[in-house]
Amino acid sequence: MGFGTTKTLAKAANRAAKTYRKTGGVVGPLDDVRRDRLLGLMPVEDVWGVGRKLSAQMNVMGIITARDLQQFDHKTLRRSFNVNVEKTALELAGVSCFRFEESVEPKQTIASTRSFGVRVTTLEGLREAVATYVSRACVKLRSEGQLASCLQVFIQTSRFDDHPYSRTAICGLEVPSADTRDFVAAALAGLQRIYVPGYRYAKAGIVLSQFCSPHSYQSDLFAPTPRRNADALMGVIDQVNARYGRGSLRLALEPPVAQWAMKRDYLSASFTTDFNQLKSVKCQ
Structure with missing residues (x-):
């Protein structure tokens, strides 16, 4: 689990929580020192919204880590790439540019x-x-x-x-x-x-x-009766x-225990969605 002052920093913290075992699964770089230390360790291709293609171009410009992207001239980033890359760099610096969506758009598939x-x-x-x-x-x-x-x-x-x-x-x-x-x-x-x-x-x-x-759909006069x-x-x-629990009521064709089910020997803990797996914190 990761959290931060912006969406991009929260994504970076979440990735670090999954990557580095010493973090204990929770990362929250809320102060500048911890934030810059995290970004200095993170390759730029791991930044949310960058990816491999953009990172290859950034490497040529000397942008190797997320910290390099944060400190790079923002106007140059906008000219060389686009406004979203500039906003990503600002977000890494703690300036919120990507708003949280209050309502989720309906799915298309x-x-x-x-x-x-x-x-x-x-x-x-x-x-x-x-x-x-x-x-x-x-x-x-x-x-x-x-x-x-x-x-x-x-x-x-x-x-x-x-x-x-x-x-x-x-x-x-x-x-x-x-x-x-x-x-x-x-x-x-x-x-x-x-x-x-x-x-x-x-x-x-x-x-x-x-x-x-x-x-909102037009029914068919000749369609079979529902x-x-x-x-x-x-x-x-x-x-x-x-x-x-899922599967308590199901169609007869659905097996109670599937022999072909996907293997989950290394499934991550569900402490953000399951109270039984909730992390406990000791306060001194």
Whole structure:
């Protein structure tokens, strides 16, 4: 966990907390001395918003560390790059230039993809994985208060296999929906079209798109009648899972324990989102 007086400094502190074990997982350079020490140790390519391409140009100009970027002439940065780079340098100096967004823009797509912990070789295993990913994506879709009318499902082997394979199917819904059952049916139909036996699949996923508000789309006179009480059912499922844990209520196709689940032997602690893993601080 990292915090600072600006968004860029907070990002830098967060990266340091993850990189340097001696920090204990928490970094907050609130005074100038600690801030400059941190920036002096951080390569410029690790600064939020810089990346490899910009850092290669900056290295030629003698900007090697985040501290170098902070001290560089701001007008020259603006002329050589753009105004965002100038603002980044100002933020590293403690001048707030990037405001925090009070309201989050609605998502345009929602994806749920995972690499398998073990290779999946059967259609049944892929069906379980795809149904699970669809359920997770639909929870996010409903939390956004949106409907979707398009779904993409993909499967792929490792690119390092001797004969790699990867395909995607695009599935459209006749009526925009947020019902998990509609999307699972569409995803499984798409999966059936792209599945080829004989491969050891390493990853699968789905992407929801073409969103609209429940009150802003034109209904189709000839579309099939929606399921009765679908919104109420999905709402109950979401409430139960939010209270008792994800997967407490699920579709029959979703396994309680997935054999293909992604390995998480080195998963980071969730002390910012889980009270049971909250860090304790001793005050003297």
